[in-house]
Amino acid sequence: MGKVALITGVTGQDGACLAEFLLARGYRVHGLTRRPAEARGGRLAHLHAGPPGSGAPLELHFGDLLDGPGLDRLLRRLRPDEVYNLAAQSHVHLSFEVPEHTAEVGALGPLRLLEAIRAAGLAPTARFYQASTSELFGDGAEVPQRETTPFAPVSPYAAAKQFAHAVTAIYRRAHGLFACNGILFNHEGPTRGEAFVTRRITRGVAAIHHGLARRLVLGNLEARRDWGHVRDYVEGMWLMLQQPAPDDYVLATGRSHSVRDFVEAAFAETGRRLAWHGRGLDERGLDARTGEVLVAVDPALFRPAEVERLVGDAAKARERLGWRPRTGFAELVREMVACDLADLDPAPLRPPREIPAAFCTAPIPEGAVPRT
Ligand code: NAP
Numbered sequence: 265m266g267k268v269a270l271i272t273g274v275t276g277q278d279g280a281c282l283a284e285f286l287l288a289r290g291y292r293v294h295g296l297t298r299r300p301a302e303a304r305g306g307r308l309a310h311l312h313a314g315p316p317g318s319g320a321p322l323e324l325h326f327g328d329l330l331d332g333p334g335l336d337r338l339l340r341r342l343r344p345d346e347v348y349n350l351a352a353q354s355h356v357h358l359s360f361e362v363p364e365h366t367a368e369v370g371a372l373g374p375l376r377l378l379e380a381i382r383a384a385g386l387a388p389t390a391r392f393y394q395a396s397t398s399e400l401f402g403d404g405a406e407v408p409q410r411e412t413t414p415f416a417p418v419s420p421y422a423a424a425k426q427f428a429h430a431v432t433a434i435y436r437r438a439h440g441l442f443a444c445n446g447i448l449f450n451h452e453g454p455t456r457g458e459a460f461v462t463r464r465i466t467r468g469v470a471a472i473h474h475g476l477a478r479r480l481v482l483g484n485l486e487a488r489r490d491w492g493h494v495r496d497y498v499e500g501m502w503l504m505l506q507q508p509a510p511d512d513y514v515l516a517t518g519r520s521h522s523v524r525d526f527v528e529a530a531f532a533e534t535g536r537r538l539a540w541h542g543r544g545l546d547e548r549g550l551d552a553r554t555g556e557v558l559v560a561v562d563p564a565l566f567r568p569a570e571v572e573r574l575v576g577d578a579a580k581a582r583e584r585l586g587w588r589p590r591t592g593f594a595e596l597v598r599e600m601v602a603c604d605l606a607d608l609d610p611a612p613l614r615p616p617r618e619i620p621a622a623f624c625t626a627p628i629p630e631g632a633v634p635r636t
Pocket residue numbers: 272273274275276277278279296297298299303327328329330349350351352353354355369395396397398447448449450451452457
């Protein structure tokens with residue numbers, strides 16, 4: 265029998281990709297979601313999930329990190345070998361609007377889950393992964409950021425994650441639980457949520473290319489992020505739980521790019537070069553050939569407090585886990601744009617795009633999406 269894993273947040277970008285990764289390694293995977301019926305489509309459609317008790321390799325269970333007793337019952341029933349806590353209200357900007365909910369899910373949620381693991385008597389055997397984040401570093405003084413860089417959160421999201429990070433380390437120390445924090449820098453892919461900047465850009469560029477939109481409206485173009493590919497990062501999560509002893513690790517590419525860099529690279533995939541005019545809120549990105557305005561700035565998309573620059577040092581993960589990111593920035597942008605071009609292609613005779621059996625963990629095969 266393979267190992268049994270429980271993934272919270274299984275319907276999210278990372279959860280779906282991790283489920284695919286673990287299934288390919290012979291795990292029986294259980295996913296927790298607030299909407300099990302709908303969750304069998306979407307990002308999980310190609311994994312043929314079944315209801316609880318169906319014996320499907322991926323079983324979906326109703327659950328909510330706000331519901332401690334429900335988590336308690338689930339952990340007692342499933343008795344998983346590995347628990348990956350990926351569920352969160354993960355949108356940083358939104359966390360300023362719904363700070364209490366963000367903290368309930370992002371801070372107290374992991375605590376409820378850890379308590380359920382302990383109450384089920386699993387602390388000596390189960391392994392726990394907490395989705396910690398580079399947002400914890402805020403605008404810290406040290407560049408690049410590593411495991412020892414002090415935390416300086418600037419959003420309710422990051423403050424909630426800081427509590428979760430601390431409590432994970434406490435359960436490791438106080439209760440002997442094999443618990444790891446993965447301090448992950450931004451990771452993206454074709455199934456990234458559409459409210460995050462990379463997907464807003466690739467979807468916008470594809471819509472403009474197909475004549476479905478005229479311009480892309482963004483917030484802070486100067487912010488810099490260390491963007492990697494989700495398929496590399498889920499492998500890192502898994503590697504953390506396969507070690508002889510639990511620890512915390514940064515996963516990052518070590519390279520940072522600005523939002524403006526990402527916009528330029530994405531438009532370049534459709535053969536357009538941008539010329540920038542104006543400054544600040546008046547800045548515009550024009551098609552260098554036609555003069556058409558393709559990018560504008562909206563102050564509503566700026567955050568009340570911003571992390572201006574993130575770039576990580578994953579030396580510890582490289583040395584101890586043997587982990588290294590395989591996908592570079594250019595390849596990431598190319599893959600995301602290609603998938604959105606295919607998704608939004610209005611050509612009436614085009615057959616529906618088939619989701620490859622391994623959508624996330626394997627690179628999209630050449631020819632699976634149309635080249636434009
Ligand atoms: P995502 O796409 O936004 O997915 C979030 C997941 O959380 C969804 O599956 C959602 O499920 C679930 N969820 C939200 N509230 C919940 C609740 N109350 N109870 C149970 N489930 C709930 O996020 P992601 O990009 O995959 O990220 C995964 C995790 O890694 C998050 O914790 C995020 O904060 C963290 N992280 C992400 C990155 C990144 O760059 N992607 C970097 C560092 C850390 P339903 O709505 O279907 O129930």
